[in-house]
Amino acid sequence: MKTKLMTACLLAALAPFAQADDKLATKVDKLVAESFKSGPGQDMARLEQDETQKICSVTRNNPTPAQAQAINAREQATIKYPDGNKLMGDWKNGEKLVKAGFGMRIGNIEPDPTAKQKGGNGGNCYACHALDPKEVAAGNLGPSLTGYGALRGSSDEIVKYTYDKLYNTQATVACSNMPRMGHNGILTPAQIADITAYLISAESPLNKK
Amino acid sequence: MKSKVMGLGAMLALAAPMAWGEASVADYRAQLADKDANPGILIIDKGERLFHEKRGPKNASLEKCDFGLGPGKLKGAYAQLPRYFKDTNKVQDLESRLLTCMTKLQGFSEDELKAKLYADQRLNEDNTDVEAITAYVAFQSDGMKINPPLKHAAEKEAAKLGEAMFWRRHGPMDFSCATCHAEDGKRVRLQSLVNVYKPKDIQATMSTWPTYRVSHGVVRNMQHRMWDCHWQMRTPDIDYGSPATVALISFLTHQAKGGTYDLPGMKR
Numbered sequence: 001m002k003t004k005l006m007t008a009c010l011l012a013a014l015a016p017f018a019q020a021d022d023k024l025a026t027k028v029d030k031l032v033a034e035s036f037k038s039g040p041g042q043d044m045a046r047l048e049q050d051e052t053q054k055i056c057s058v059t060r061n062n063p064t065p066a067q068a069q070a071i072n073a074r075e076q077a078t079i080k081y082p083d084g085n086k087l088m089g090d091w092k093n094g095e096k097l098v099k100a101g102f103g104m105r106i107g108n109i110e111p112d113p114t115a116k117q118k119g120g121n122g123g124n125c126y127a128c129h130a131l132d133p134k135e136v137a138a139g140n141l142g143p144s145l146t147g148y149g150a151l152r153g154s155s156d157e158i159v160k161y162t163y164d165k166l167y168n169t170q171a172t173v174a175c176s177n178m179p180r181m182g183h184n185g186i187l188t189p190a191q192i193a194d195i196t197a198y199l200i201s202a203e204s205p206l207n208k209k
Numbered sequence: 210m211k212s213k214v215m216g217l218g219a220m221l222a223l224a225a226p227m228a229w230g231e232a233s234v235a236d237y238r239a240q241l242a243d244k245d246a247n248p249g250i251l252i253i254d255k256g257e258r259l260f261h262e263k264r265g266p267k268n269a270s271l272e273k274c275d276f277g278l279g280p281g282k283l284k285g286a287y288a289q290l291p292r293y294f295k296d297t298n299k300v301q302d303l304e305s306r307l308l309t310c311m312t313k314l315q316g317f318s319e320d321e322l323k324a325k326l327y328a329d330q331r332l333n334e335d336n337t338d339v340e341a342i343t344a345y346v347a348f349q350s351d352g353m354k355i356n357p358p359l360k361h362a363a364e365k366e367a368a369k370l371g372e373a374m375f376w377r378r379h380g381p382m383d384f385s386c387a388t389c390h391a392e393d394g395k396r397v398r399l400q401s402l403v404n405v406y407k408p409k410d411i412q413a414t415m416s417t418w419p420t421y422r423v424s425h426g427v428v429r430n431m432q433h434r435m436w437d438c439h440w441q442m443r444t445p446d447i448d449y450g451s452p453a454t455v456a457l458i459s460f461l462t463h464q465a466k467g468g469t470y471d472l473p474g475m476k477r
Contacts, residue, residue: 024373037446049377104382107440110440137399179384
């Protein structure tokens with residue numbers, strides 16, 4: 001009873017903030033609607049938020065445990081697997097894909113060539129992660145993945161975990177900073193399998209000492 | 210000048226513990242800090258000439274433009290922007306205000322001006338008139354404290370909306386501004402990223418825009434920076450002088466309050 005009462009009090013105390021957040025989010029939606037150019041070369045759908053993006057924005061990437069659980073479940077359900085369910089692809093192609101990744105930029109000022117405006121160009125992984133220790137120009141927004149497979153092994157669980165993580169990072173970490181590479185169409189399932197192999201394979205330079 | 214450059218290098222060295230490779234980046238930055246060698250000065254001169262020249266369908270100069278301190282008062286005006294303007298009933302930053310003056314005083318059409326706002330570095334273009342005039346007006350606040358007003362309700366609202374916009378995740382990358390700019394010591398590849406919640410960091414950034422961007426070969430302004438970030442976030446083009454850009458710039462400028470403008474800047 002006591003805990004119930006305390007929960008009720010806590011909820012009552014939090015409710016005004018939640019309302020204020022919603023109001024603010026509505027105002028920001030209006031701001032966005034007034035501030036981007038529509039027309040040829042633009043894709044206004046990119047500014048529409050899905051439920052996950054909305055929650056991560058309003059909570060500033062700090063969802064409540066209940067919100068995080070809902071996000072994990074919803075995003076897990078989006079994961080698609082490659083033909084034949086082969087989650088370990090070609091690590092050599094994976095190596096190319098982690099380096100490549102320019103594209104998907106639109107608009108009328110400096111758009112990428114039309115063929116590159118869709119996904120499938122690569123993961124641009126070095127922007128945020130260290131991978132092959134020989135590549136020194138690696139960002140640090142995400143954790144280092146050097147020695148990923150050497151540290152974790154190549155069990156079926158690790159392979160699936162890795163594939164899922166790449167396809168939709170928010171299936172495991174709600175409001176992760178990482179793009180949902182597969183779900184958002186940045187990489188295809190086959191490409192994700194290739195990168196999975198690059199991370200896990202013992203032959204991959206990333207796992208060599 | 211030499212000791213100033215060395216002093217700056219030392220300051221940068223103290224600013225943050227450096228990861229491997231960052232010391233050489235700091236050296237490079239220190240070399241860029243020599244203002245006498247900043248090509249942005251040439252663009253500021255061009256902006257000065259354009260500002261005083263009679264131009265546009267109304268054949269008028271911009272000498273009567275009010276950037277917040279009264280018509281024609283440029284000294285320190287940029288240091289107190291963005292601010293609320295009664296005549297437009299809007300909060301405006303330097304560039305949206307300039308657009309107001311160029312349309313109202315000189316008779317240029319907004320569509321015409323917006324058709325070519327930014328020099329295209331891929332074509333090795335020179336700065337546009339709007340870019341040059343912006344750099345000139347901003348330069349009149351060199352050495353002054355960043356001090357945007359926060360009295361009018363609209364000014365408070367703009368800064369608040371700007372912060373919420375800063376955290377809004379959208380687009381195929383799921384990015385918001387905060388993805389890259391809310392933590393210390395982060396980099397994309399080897400490019401250091403500013404943490405807007407760290408006063409020293411954000412002051413160092415905001416105090417040095419407009420800036421000569423070596424990789425572009427031209428002076429860039431804050432509106433271009435806002436467009437550039439959104440373009441990299443894979444959104445549609447964010448509109449020049451739009452409420453969202455002004456809100457974001459309001460938020461960022463308030464975060465940097467107390468810093469001292471050091472113009473023009475020079476960056477990668």
